[in-house]
Amino acid sequence: MTLYRTLGMLLVIASATGCSTNPKTNNDISPSVKNSGLYLSEETIKKSNGSMEILDSIWLTLTTNDHRKLLISNEEITMTQDAVRDGLQRFCSYYNNSYNETKTEFGWNLECKDRKSNLAGTVTIVRYNTNISPYKVSMEFEVNSPERIARKLEQEKLSELKKQRQTIQKGLNGPRGTLYTTDGTYRFIRIGTMTETDVRSYYINDKEYLSEDLEYISRVAPKSSDFEFKAKGKPASKQTWYSPVEKFVINDKKTGYIYARAFNPADIIKIEFDSNQPEKDYKIYPTSSNVDFLSEDLLEKYRNKMINEATILANKKETKNLLNAFSTPDGNSIVFGDSSERRMFRDDIRYTFSPVNLCRIYPSAEVQVIISLEDTWACREIQRERNILERNDARITPEILPLYFIHLVKTLQRRVK
Known part of the structure; x- marks a missing residue:
């Protein structure tokens, strides 16, 4: 990794209450660390009362912005790392805990343990490429503490219990x-x-x-x-x-x-x-419906119902007068010809009854979900009528194309108005 590469620094910090190393005095602290924006003063260490929760709020969070992020130059990498290492070490030492640090490929692992060798806190410093600038480093801080770790474990436990409960309910x-x-x-x-x-x-x-x-x-x-x-x-x-x-x-x-x-x-x-x-x-439920909505019997029943409705509509005086104005010489049907007006009717009808607009049924038979029974049957009926309508000599009559006939009458009514 060359010096000019853009790097990021991730600090994962957990609570610590002291270190076994000898406490540093002000004379032991290098001038570069004291000049760092992350320099941890003795006064701040005392104010923390040994709590990383408090230390975070008065040290790291206070000296950073944008969710504990800093943008520093490449020249400040060592100084910033040393400031964090020095600060955590003195924080640990002040509260008589042991301190250990390990250099990694992209940073440092810092660790504090209490007198019983229980983990009191950790700091992980990680550098990574941010592509912001070849001369700048993004530094991020993720703060943890024993309390936060406990809360996280409790949340994971609750989430697992919730998952188990939902699995049972499904x-x-x-x-x-x-x-x-x-x-x-x-x-x-x-x-x-x-x-x-x-x-x-x-x-x-x-x-x-x-x-x-x-x-x-x-x-x-x-x-x-x-x-x-x-x-x-x-x-x-x-x-x-x-x-x-x-x-x-x-x-x-x-x-x-x-x-x-x-x-x-x-x-x-x-x-x-x-x-x-x-x-x-509360028992295992069936895996399929007790009825096949697309059975020939139900589709035929629906088709006959629509033929009956279309026939009643065709026999009305207003409908007959309307059809006479637009019908072929026999007065019983509308034939699609080459006129732009009739093509407009055809396009309007086909769009209204297109599968996208009407055939709203999930394709999987195992999880068949319908929008409504009427829509389900109308979907298959209109597909049948569309196939008939594809012929050039198709006739729209109540007996042959009931759904198209009903819609055609409504379309003509709007046309007249």
């Missing part, structure tokens, strides 16, 4: 409840898909809760992003909630269907969890 049904939306009310047996429960965390009054811990989530006003969260046995709390798409496993009592459906968060009014969750809910 393999269980529940919690069940009722979903209120702008287009209806639905009973659900869990939040998630047919293969996995979506374990969500909610922070209410700075405490973390899972779905099973809640009573309800309720929008405070239409189109508002503010929701009221109520955890069991806790007061309700209002906060802004920007939720991603919510997927629920719906148990449709009317049809008997069990399926996963995705809901737009903007359409959710309230999620209410049952107060009593039956024990039988």
